[in-house]
Amino acid sequence: MTYETLDGSLIRELVRPEREGSRNLSLAEATIAPGQTTHRHRHRQSEEIYYVLSGEGIVEVAARQTVVQAGDAVLIPPGAEHCAVNTGDLPLRLLCACSPAYQHEDTELTEGRVV
Numbered sequence: 001m002t003y004e005t006l007d008g009s010l011i012r013e014l015v016r017p018e019r020e021g022s023r024n025l026s027l028a029e030a031t032i033a034p035g036q037t038t039h040r041h042r043h044r045q046s047e048e049i050y051y052v053l054s055g056e057g058i059v060e061v062a063a064r065q066t067v068v069q070a071g072d073a074v075l076i077p078p079g080a081e082h083c084a085v086n087t088g089d090l091p092l093r094l095l096c097a098c099s100p101a102y103q104h105e106d107t108e109l110t111e112g113r114v115v
Contacts, residue, residue, distance in 0.1 A: 005030075006107050007038040007083065009094075017101050026101035032057065032084055032092040040083040040110045046098040048076040050084065055092035058085045081110050 002012045013019075015027040032038060032055075040060075050059055056069045062080045066072075067087075076082045086092035096102070 006104065006109055007041045008036070009038050009084070011096075014095075022101065024101070025097060025099040028096045028098075028102065029053070030084075030094045030096050032086040032094070034086050034089055034091065037085045038083045040081050042079055042081045042108050042110060043076075043098070043102075043106045044108065045078055045106050046100055046102060047078050048082075048099075048102075049095075049097045050074045050076065051095040051097070053093040053095060055086060055090050056088040057092045058087060059083075060085075 002010055005011050009030040009032050012029045014029060015022050017023065017026065051073045052068045052070050054070050058065050059068050059074045059082065061074060061076050061082045066074055068074065084092065084094065
């Protein structure tokens, strides 16, 4: 099942505690369309890792921007405001690992967008 999250990316869940029985983490694939920017947000409790499967872009974490491409990983600590921008011509595909597991209730949208 694919759905749009609060940050505006399309998510395909791969591992969820409710389905696979994981204790402390979730894993999902996020797709960000060319030219799209996700809404800045933070997770109060979860730390997250973005691992770039394909495409290119910029991941901003706590006001620090990192240019990313396939094979790059970015750590997002709990409480750190973050977003992703697809700067390429192809979809930006990210694996998103969250611990504890992603919950909509743990996500807080913040003001502004990266341009």
